[in-house]
Amino acid sequence: MGALTEEFAHPTFLAFPVIAARLLFAALLGALIGFEREWRARPAGLRTHILICVAAATFGILTVEIAHSTAFVGRETVSDPLRAVEAVTAGVAFLAAGSILFTRGEVQGLTTGAGMWLAGAVGLSCGFGLWQIAGLGTFLILVVMGLLHSFEVKLGIAADKRAHQRERREARSSHKAKDDTEDRC
Incomplete structure (x- = not known):
């Protein structure tokens, strides 16, 4: 039981309130x-x-903790915090690429x-404590x-998707009303 208690009470380099603040700030942003x-x-x-923000912040905090971990004392290890940045960048880029669609040209x-x-x-940035x-x-x-999107819509450069969706709903509801009227006749 003592080993289990020790495991869950594992000391961290950053104080727990700091870790919590960083994760909560990431969630808010x-x-x-x-x-x-x-x-x-x-x-x-x-x-x-x-x-995405909380995951990236968690990876940032883990990087700080690993760099200051006593688990590797006496062993020759090299810690490179840029690897965490590269990994998060690549992982999120993979997710972002999945949100990009090419349809109808x-x-x-x-x-x-x-x-x-x-x-x-x-x-x-939150995970590394770079609040600013x-x-x-x-x-x-x-x-x-x-x-900038609002500016683009006003200039006619970009369409407002919400307005387009509203128009489609209105067209469907008027089409449905027309069908209901025809069914009654």
Whole structure:
């Protein structure tokens, strides 16, 4: 029982409140990015972006902990925190690539994929305790995805997917109403 207690009370380099704050901040920033995607009715939304940010933050925290671990004392080991950054970047890029579709000669999902990739960077920033980078990165993501999209819609460069979906719903409901009227006759 003592070994099990010792295992779960394993000391960490970072204090647990710091770890919790980093993970919670990553979840909050991921939620902000994901909310924007949900609001625009895009495929990867709130939960996906939260999970990406928290996962990346967890990998960042693990990297810090491994670099300071006493488990490798007396053994010749080399710790390279950039490997964690590369691994998270590659893993999230794989997920992001899955959100990109090519249909009817159009590419869709590039912005969502890029947002997922950046959510990974925001999460890593949180995991490494680089709060300012994470916060500014999230702000810039929201400006690019939100404000610039609105500007593009006003200029006629980009379509507003929500308006398009609303039009389709209205067309379906008027079509259904027409069918119901014909059925009554």
